[in-house]
Amino acid sequence: MINCLIVDDEPIALDILESYVRKTPFLELKGRCNGVVEALQQMQHQSIDLLFLDIQMPDVNGIEFSRTLSDKVKVIFTTAFEQYALEGFKVNALDYLLKPFNYQEFLKAAMKAKMWFDLVESKAASPAVTKDSLLVNSDYKLVKITLKDVLYFEGLKDYVKIYLEGATRPVMTLMTLKSLEEQLPTEQFMRVHRSFIVNLDRINAIERSAILIDKASIPIADKYKDQFNDFLSKRFLR
Structure with missing residues (x-):
């Protein structure tokens, strides 16, 4: 199971993300956060593998926040602004979901995360x-x-x-x-x-x-x- 947080300042966006996470069998929802500060608080008390992270939020920009994370925490950005795509990949995001996205698009991004974590756990990357x-x-x-x-x-x-x-x-x-x-x-x-x-x-x-x-x-x-x-x-x- 991949422990994940969803982070977005829009309640409707959080509701959609929560429904998508809960119907994906290899994802475990550990919390929903309306901003970076709340996400940080949650991450201090539990192990998180993956963030579904909005970019434009009132407290801290999601891209700037991602630069502070441990390499073990991976990020999939969710945003309504296409111009952030390049910046998202510069910080090694696993994927970039452009709002509004459907479950099929969400699942495709989530599968990328699963493949990455499977690769790490199995040590399949050994040459x-x-x-x-x-x-x-x-x-x-x-x-x-x-x-x-x-x-x-x-x-x-x-x-x-x-x-x-x-x-x-x-x-x-x-x-x-x-x-x-x-x-x-x-x-x-x-x-x-x-x-x-x-x-x-x-x-x-x-x-x-x-x-x-x-x-x-x-x-x-x-x-x-x-x-x-x-x-x-x-x-x-x-």
């Missing part, structure tokens, strides 16, 4: 690594990554961005950089920073304390300098 490829969950599907195409990995809390040659944007998957590092072939990949693992075959240049790969400049942290310098002494002529 499946073979000699030549990496299988990850991204955008609710399994994606096969060819290791030789990887430029570098960037860790962002519970997520990893995978930068690939020729791709316009990175592949993002739910996992930790540590779990990924443990499975990657060490002769090809090296961690050089708490937030970066690089493909050693993709290094274009090294300057000062940074590695240049494609158009990126990746810092080398002091903790990893000895290991990286050892690699340089074996790989490159002096």
Whole structure:
């Protein structure tokens, strides 16, 4: 069950949301709140997984409030103003419901939340690594990554961005950089920073304390300098 709160300053909107939540078998309604202050009070006394959160409210803007939440609390925005969609996705909202929305639209958004929490609980995001490829969950599907195409990995809390040659944007998957590092072939990949693992075959240049790969400049942290310098002494002529 996903414990959720509904937050909206309009009583009718709260009534609709409550009816939708109660008819969805994997959602557990823990409270209805007419604003951010009341939501905060409720969250201090019980564990909440998901917020159905209005954006324009008199006390605090819903987007600003979402930026203060723990990464473990996910948000689905509900609003009558389409112009907030981009801002909503910038704060990693699971979805964005434009009022008035029907139950089918609500259920589709709720299913996204269910898939996200199922992924976390089952640890299905752990990478499946073979000699030549990496299988990850991204955008609710399994994606096969060819290791030789990887430029570098960037860790962002519970997520990893995978930068690939020729791709316009990175592949993002739910996992930790540590779990990924443990499975990657060490002769090809090296961690050089708490937030970066690089493909050693993709290094274009090294300057000062940074590695240049494609158009990126990746810092080398002091903790990893000895290991990286050892690699340089074996790989490159002096």
